[in-house]
Amino acid sequence: MEEKEWIRTELKREERQKLEQRQYSVLQVLTNGRVWWLTSIYFGISLGINTFSIWAPQLMQSAASGYSNSAVGFLVMVPNLVGLAAMIFVSRSSDHYLERRNHVAIPAIIAGVGFVLLGTPHSPFFSVAFLSLLAIGVSGASSPFWALPNEFLTGFSAAAGIALINSIGNLGAFVGIYAIGAISSRTGSIYRGLALAAIPLLVSATLVILLPRRARSNLVTLGK
16 A cells, blocks of 8 residues: 555656646647657557568468468467567566666667568578567567656646657558558568568667657646
8 A cells, every 4th residue: 555655646746747847738749849759759669560460470371381270370379478578578677767768769679670580581480489579579669668758748738649649650550561561562572571661660769769858847738
């Protein structure tokens, strides 16, 4: 009970600190450069998450052509379980050290490396290994990323900013699926498309590292 009360007290204190800073309207939040910077970061992360979800079964089926559909399903399940464990581990580490940037950037780089390694034909074993590496990256980067907007947004401005980041950033899913499908149709192979999918994730990692640091005096809240 004491720990829960301490957490509630800390959350209220942080909320008060944000609300005491200079206030902006929701419209100003939607045109805020930092919010759009985060939107660009999430674009690459979203592309990675959805590319993994959509193309992993087809990639595994291609690499394990002699296996039954059930066996392919079990093989695809392995990277997802690894990704789940990575998400929990990275999230707990990020909260423990109260650090977000590196906990987003490093997994994003790992995911980019995973895409590059997946960009060449290989055996079922290496497909599972590289898909697991990709799952570690995209799953690990996702949770600490969503702590970044809450570092400077609160109230209705937080709702507006997060909605913008999520809605525009999710276009990365459409772009990734369409681009890899188009490249696969032209080349007759999914591997080149997967290798190119590494670029947005590496860009996202770079943008996280370069994310401008704001003083508390510039925290954004909802204006009256």
